[in-house]
Amino acid sequence: MKALVEQGAAPRDLAGDLASWERRLHTAAHPVAYPMIRGLGKFRPVVRLPGLGVLVSEASLVRQVLMDSSYSKSGAKASGALWTPVVGPRVLLNMHGAEHLELRRRLNGLFTPRAVEAIVAPAAERLRGRLAAGLDNGGSVEFVGLVKELSGGVISRLLGVRDDAPGRLPDTELFNLGTSITSLVRLGRPQLTVPQVAKAKSAVEILAGPVRHAYRGDDSSTFPGRLRTLGLSEDEAVGIVSAFVIAGTETLVSYVPRLTAMLFDGGRLPRLADDRRGLPDAVNEGLRYTAPSPMMLREATAAGRLGGVRIRPGDRILLSTVHAAKSLGGFDPATPIPAAARQLWFGAGAHFCIGMPLAMAEINCALTVLLDEYTRGPWHIRSRTVGRNVLIPHYRALELTRGN
Template sequence: MKRRELERWERRLHLGAHPVLYPLIRGLGYRRPVQRIPGLGILVSDAGLLRQVLMDNERFVKHGRSASGGLWTPVVGPKALLNMDGAEHLEMRRRLGGVFTARSVAVMVEPAAARLRDRLERELPAGRGVDLVREVKELSGGVIAGILGLPADAPGRLPDRDLFDLGTSITSLVRLGRHELTPPQAAKARSAVERLAGPARAAYRDGAPDTFPGRLRELGMSEQEALGVVSAFVIVGTETLVSFIPRIVALLADAGRLSALAADRNGLPAAVNEGLRFTVPSPMMLRDAVASGTLGGVRYREGDRLLLSTIHAAKSLGGFDPERTVPPHARQLWFGAGPHFCIGMPLAMAQINSTLESLLDIYARQPWRIVSRRVKHRVLIPGYETLELANE
């Protein structure tokens, strides 16, 4: 295999996104498991210590000024899961416990996944190229419509791609070194949230239990809580997948695994899991310390910001290898751990699997290949700007 080629693209993706911080933080993180970086915070790069922090919501919180709270509370209000902690957060998670049944995930993902499949089926076999990044943006916009409870035939409905652009106009404002948005950025993000909130509010008021906002109402959430949760889903669920899906497709192609998987899908779950470990679509998590103590031999004080480097913790296990067994303390760390563990994982997996299944079905009939690709520059989450597929 072209392992060197695969590693080269991986490095390009990271350097494209963070030309200065990536080499700096990567280099530092391999030196010591915990260390203070002046101006940025305390970098934690060991999987076991990361998990320890994530599980301890008493000492390390998300609602604080320099973790998610500072970024998101001015935009989506204080009750959006990702900026909550303690009993209130647990209670909201408990209420949301049963929200992702196989049926509700299907209602949110399947219409958009079917539209994506139709486009791939129409374009690739006809010998036309397809930009997978553009396609996944459409998919993601379609799923946003599902989260907002917006039917495909709603009068005046924004197209999927516009919904994606609105979602991403919020997340693209975030940078690694930034603790909070500037007032004009926060105002821009609030106006995008407000546009997205319109249909979600209507679906909540309508109360139809087969829509996500209607279901949140059924679970006893106030309108403000429901809109906070809907906003959190739109904020967290777009960039990660638009980064990951093209990257896993490129990894499988670069690793020469497409034909084996097209013929036999049994290896697909392990390949996806390993792709998530290797690419780490959510490369860093943030926490504020609300007590003093010691972590991995380093003193931390109340008010310190912790940079939990999932990317170090996951990547230190080695190169892309779907046959790998991940040690228990690192398992699924790329979806977090503890009370804030990714609640959208079922939605994410449904989008990842449906796209890969569609591409592999087409591949089994007529192989395609990557004809060109470009990496994104200066973004929070590394990813491809374009990934062009066409028939072999």
């Protein structure tokens, strides 16, 4: 079992490098909040932070809240309140109860393996070409930029835009549009300001144009066309695509480069490139260790007790996924993950990440391309920079090369 310490006893070293880069990413993103939450969570799994809310940082208690419908995602103090002014009230991540379940039910089967393949494959092929072209002849390539392109390529499919459509926005611009919405969010700020809402709405309007066009085209081979066949109205389809862009952009562009760096820092690339059977465990363990969606928010709607702390209706609940998952030990794909923490990085209960199949396909495609390229000729990380004062810890740049 994974030990209940942040870093297991690591043999110097590679594991130490890996952990220290991950620590740097977290402290650069949240110089005050990360050490504070980490410190508090070590001694008290549930603690009331005046002015901020009730912080929960132990896996089984986080899961308990997620499975309990008396904690709502749609209240004024939960994350839903952030998004309603931007995308309207019916986009899953700001809904609660029967209405939410009914919309989830209609979206069941949206991400079948075939549908996911059609969304991801073209962007993954572009990634393969760009990576090989960059690394050949001793050159170098900035990998975070390539993952942004991958994510932008996926967004274009979600919008229903064909790759050869005239005037199609480049993948990086599509990524930038997505991230211009999510980058407005900050940990201690429960709502967006009026100018921020206006900025986010104008980005959503740009995304909405192609969605409406594809929806009206009534072609079920496009993503908005599929939403139409599942019985969603045009406005609902626009809202759902926006929610997917909001939830699925930064998480992915944080995770893939971090996993890449962790596999390099931990010296695991040569073996994994030769024998891919270890890839699923490495991906899963990387998700646990990094928790790319580091915090979930809820609002209590009923009085109760949680981990010995009294909960009052209206309390804001801060679920620290990152501490709940990371505190189980250092990065080690060979060690099983305790049941309470399993897949917690994708949530649990009614709001469990609906985009997980798509996220996993994007991650697996990107890693397969990287490992294939490693087999053609080992590459290494030449340089990297970390993102500062951002919501989701990430590399700003990760330069890969086969040269010096």
